[in-house]
Amino acid sequence: MPDLQGYGWLLIDGLMLTLGVAVASMIGALGVGLLAAMGKLFAPRAGRFLIEAYTTFVRGVPELVLLLLIYYGVPTLIQNVAAGFGLDWSLSINPFAAGIGTLTLIYAAFACEVFRAAYLALPPGQREAAYALGLNRGITFRKVELPQMMRHALPGLGNVWMVLVKATALISIIQLPELMRNADIAARSTRQPFTFFFAACLLYLGITLVSMWGQARLERWAARGTLEARS
Template identity: 70%
Template sequence: MLDLKGYGWLLWEGVQLTVMVSVVSMAGAVIVGLLAALAKLGRSRLRSAIVEAYTTVVRGVPELVLLLLVYYGVPTLVQDVAASLGYDFVVAINPFAAGIATITFIYGAFACEVFRGAYLNVPAGQHEAAAVLGLNRMAALRLVILPQVFRYALPGLGNVWMVLVKATALISIIQLPELMRNADVAARATRMPFTFFFAACLVYLTITLASMWAQARAEGWAGRGVVGGRL
């Protein structure tokens, strides 16, 4: 990392935190998205309605608003309710946990739609073949359907990941020292905003290019045995 007036280390620390938040949030979003998609595709109308409401809220409310609601709104609400019941205490949410929870919640909804579309793309004959083999519903899902769902979902999940990485810049608003927060601190200290914000742009671009390369490799690996090697 370049010295950048002695602030290169600060950017490097921000990059590490950004990558950590991105990876943990993406893992959570995949889990939440898969469970939500299965619930939405299931036979329970109640679960399907809950997931539909969840995805509608995420699509309709700006990400920044949700982040501020989780970090500032929830603790205040809990404190006010407790005060009305005669209890007096302070609720503080760790910004790292709040950032990951909010990003996971938001992008879990987008991953849900990716998985739902991928599930619907699995040929009906695959379900029938699993039934002919004597597999019960859970075994068929685990051994036959889900591997194909992930193959169809890879392009969409790759796009979710790239948008998620850029969305981590929003958590600077809750004072979490990720890349944009540290770039802003360095820019103010040195009065070199162009230098540090441009450096942040280059870092995000590097992560995106590396992600595109990794996604292409993953899609090629998942497409083995498919005609032409394509999904």
């Protein structure tokens, strides 16, 4: 067991913040991603174009660039625009909000494609049968299509979660005291970078292993009806 020289509490604090940011960002990404997927499938042409532009831009730009753009660039842009109107505004974004907001926007774009593919994987006969029973569009989506979509989407969403957890390390660049930031502080204080960065690696790996176990159980639970039908 590596000697953390009393800095273990700092890593635990960072781990808790990392998990908080990851969970909040994933919840936001699921909500925004589902809405974006439905927009891509059913919105008018102008709406589909805007959503396609959003997902293409976000998936094509590195996460670090987007984080710096939102945290440093947006306040500066707003201040410059305000100065053009003779206003003296001083604006800053909370690092916690910036981290969650940026990760939500980024991984909502990936979740959007997962949800869209899951919807397209549904047999058309499912919704046709629902309409034949007199169900309207909204009830058909909630009661028939969405539960089956989630079963198809779980593997892809699990991958989104894994990547999102690792991407939380990027928010250390905006001074948010998450796991990597605190590991760096401890490493600089003790001059033992290998010890603390390796400890951070083990903690990230622990999150991944627990997530893989939970995802496998969730996928088995979601597929229980189909497995019984096949047997």
